[in-house]
Amino acid sequence: MGTQTMVKEFQLFINGEWTPASGGETFDIINPATSEVSAKAAKATAEDVDRAVESARKAFESGIWSNKKPEERALILQNFAKKIVEKAPEIIYLEAISSGGTIRKLSNADIAQLVLCLQQTAKSALEYKYAESLPIVTALGPSRNQIVREPIGVVAAITPWNFPLVLAMWKIAPALMMGNSIVVKPASYTPLGTLKLAELALEAGVPPGVFNVITGPGSTVGERLVTHKEVDKVAFTGSTEVGRKIMKLASDTVKKVTLELGGKAPAIVLPDADLDLAIPGILFGVFFHSGQVCESGTRLLVHESIYDEVIDRLVEASKRIKVGDPMDFATGMGPVVSEQQMNTILNYIESGIQEGARLVCGGKRATENGLEKGYFIEPTIFADVKNDMKIAQEEIFGPVLSVIRFSTEEEAIEIANDTIYGLSAGIWTRDVVKANQMAGKLKAGTVWINDWHMFRMDAPFGGYKQSGVGRELGMNVLDEYTEVKHIHTALSNEVEHRTAFRLLF
Ligand code: NAP
Ligand code: MG
Numbered sequence: 258m259g260t261q262t263m264v265k266e267f268q269l270f271i272n273g274e275w276t277p278a279s280g281g282e283t284f285d286i287i288n289p290a291t292s293e294v295s296a297k298a299a300k301a302t303a304e305d306v307d308r309a310v311e312s313a314r315k316a317f318e319s320g321i322w323s324n325k326k327p328e329e330r331a332l333i334l335q336n337f338a339k340k341i342v343e344k345a346p347e348i349i350y351l352e353a354i355s356s357g358g359t360i361r362k363l364s365n366a367d368i369a370q371l372v373l374c375l376q377q378t379a380k381s382a383l384e385y386k387y388a389e390s391l392p393i394v395t396a397l398g399p400s401r402n403q404i405v406r407e408p409i410g411v412v413a414a415i416t417p418w419n420f421p422l423v424l425a426m427w428k429i430a431p432a433l434m435m436g437n438s439i440v441v442k443p444a445s446y447t448p449l450g451t452l453k454l455a456e457l458a459l460e461a462g463v464p465p466g467v468f469n470v471i472t473g474p475g476s477t478v479g480e481r482l483v484t485h486k487e488v489d490k491v492a493f494t495g496s497t498e499v500g501r502k503i504m505k506l507a508s509d510t511v512k513k514v515t516l517e518l519g520g521k522a523p524a525i526v527l528p529d530a531d532l533d534l535a536i537p538g539i540l541f542g543v544f545f546h547s548g549q550v551c552e553s554g555t556r557l558l559v560h561e562s563i564y565d566e567v568i569d570r571l572v573e574a575s576k577r578i579k580v581g582d583p584m585d586f587a588t589g590m591g592p593v594v595s596e597q598q599m600n601t602i603l604n605y606i607e608s609g610i611q612e613g614a615r616l617v618c619g620g621k622r623a624t625e626n627g628l629e630k631g632y633f634i635e636p637t638i639f640a641d642v643k644n645d646m647k648i649a650q651e652e653i654f655g656p657v658l659s660v661i662r663f664s665t666e667e668e669a670i671e672i673a674n675d676t677i678y679g680l681s682a683g684i685w686t687r688d689v690v691k692a693n694q695m696a697g698k699l700k701a702g703t704v705w706i707n708d709w710h711m712f713r714m715d716a717p718f719g720g721y722k723q724s725g726v727g728r729e730l731g732m733n734v735l736d737e738y739t740e741v742k743h744i745h746t747a748l749s750n751e752v753e754h755r756t757a758f759r760l761l762f
Contacts, residue, residue, distance in 0.1 A: 266297040267448070269305055269472060270455040272312035273465025279304045286449060289357035289592040290583050290631040296354065298448050301473035306481040309469040313411045313438035314487045316466030323408050323436040327387060330434055331379035336461035338375040341368065344457060348422070351449040356421055357592040359583040362546060370423045377714030378430040385735050398755060399748040406739040408436030409513060410489035413482040415475065416451065417495040418444035418594050419549040425451050427729040428492040433463060435738040440469045442479055446594050448472040475499065483507050493517065497723050515727035515737050518720060519652040520680030522701065523673035524554035527686035528562045534707060535685040536570045542683065542709030544578060544636050547593050548656040552681035554709055556649055557660045558669050564662050568640050572618045575636045580623045592632040593655055599632040602655030606637055609648040614639040614659070644672050670698045679721025683709055
């Protein structure tokens with residue numbers, strides 16, 4: 258027998274308590290930088306799902322959270338943000354050993370986003386109109402008419418592995434702020450940090466049962482959640498394929514659904530682009546987090562007049578990206594999340610070669626300097642891509658850039674919109690007036706001009722076309738977590754004044 262290192266076992270978080278799965282089973286969490294088992298998580302059963310939903314329902318109906326004043330809930334969210342800052346090193350560690358995200362990204366981008374999301378949600382909720390009175394109209398007789406916003410009830414959140422915490426928080430923060438209870442099912446590669454969030458929320462003052470986390474396979478745990486009759490809303494981020502399925506499954510009980518799905522974002526480079534800015538910007542746009550970002554700029558549309566120069570400079574600049582150990586602050590690009598994801602990406606690279614695209618950079622697994630055990634892929638660039646190739650149409654979710662040539666702006670817009678997706682798009686040019694005109698023609702939920710990956714917590718994010726339904730962040734997201742009620746109060750008691758009754762009598 259070889260030596261065995263003890264790995265920590267994580268349980269389910271239901272009704273404010275750690276609890277093992279009822280079937281007693283666990284599954285392995287793999288560190289994608291080393292391919293070693295880094296932890297174990299409880300494999301929830303259908304019974305566990307039911308328990309989590311029941312505890313969320315019970316907490317909701319009790320009013321312990323749903324009837325609190327928004328100001329009180331906002332304070333608790335602020336507290337939650339403070340707890341995250343205090344525990345940041347542990348959270349970063351749990352994320353790194355499961356997602357393979359670099360500690361450089363996790364400590365700078367992810368933790369900041371979690372805190373900002375909670376703070377912005379608390380702030381915008383205080384400006385939110387929970388109740389408003391309508392002006393009096395005489396047609397219906399004297400009446401007082403109010404529009405009130407109420408929590409929906411029990412929210413099920415199903416989240417992906419690429420930004421496990423940030424994308425969970427985009428759902429947790431508004432759900433809690435508006436008074437709902439929530440059950441989160443994180444991706445099976447990366448459940449650890451989300452479990453920690455639930456514990457911190459409890460410590461911050463979110464009552465037991467309001468925020469539950471259950472771990473286990475999407476095909477069983479996930480499906481049970483999205484079909485459960487006591488779940489009122491499903492918030493999902495992940496692949497378009499699973500998104501379609503969830504929409505169908507949720508339809509039997511007519512749940513409210515928000516979906517944040519895939520992307521194949523076009524980045525358009527006009528002839529007058531400032532290439533000193535655009536070259537690093539394009540690479541940041543596609544290779545950040547090893548390309549595992551739904552809004553990455555994966556299709557680069559370059560004007561023919563600068564095409565060769567752009568390709569040469571992208572290849573040159575790609576050599577400056579350090580692929581390596583995510584635990585090293587100097588690393589710019591860590592591994593991809595899993596062996597399966599690595600193989601998917603390598604298959605896409607093979608298909609690019611088969612379909613006749615010109616591989617100008619990378620294209621292989623990175624195995625030098627101790628990386629051979631992990632799932633590392635070189636920054637990869639294909640030139641001479643045609644937009645109907647698989648590598649231009651399908652979401653690869655890895656460090657692969659497809660470069661396409663265009664001659665006119667009309668053609669660029671046409672190619673940009675020739676996709677089932679519509680999550681994001683970008684334009685690199687010195688002419689920002691023109692860029693704004695072009696932005697109006699791009700069918701995408703976010704357009705970046707001379708930038709990429711820029712999120713504001715007060716700006717909505719979401720997809721056109723098959724990239725999703727609804728929006729996260731911004732003021733809009735608060736509507737997505739509330740029901741609307743109209744209360745009409747008649748202000749006349751005399752039956753002879755109630756002319757509408759005469760339609761019957
Ligand atoms: P996925 O299958 O869409 O998984 C996302 C989440 O849905 C996970 O929590 C998953 O659980 C769960 N799930 C899977 N099947 C389900 C079902 N039938 N019912 C309910 N929940 C279900 O994504 P993936 O397999 O991790 O990655 C596949 C591809 O999705 C990637 O290559 C990429 O193209 C895309 N993706 C997009 C985003 C995005 O932000 N738009 C994020 C991640 C991935 P399990 O983890 O237990 O399967
Ligand atoms: Mg999947």
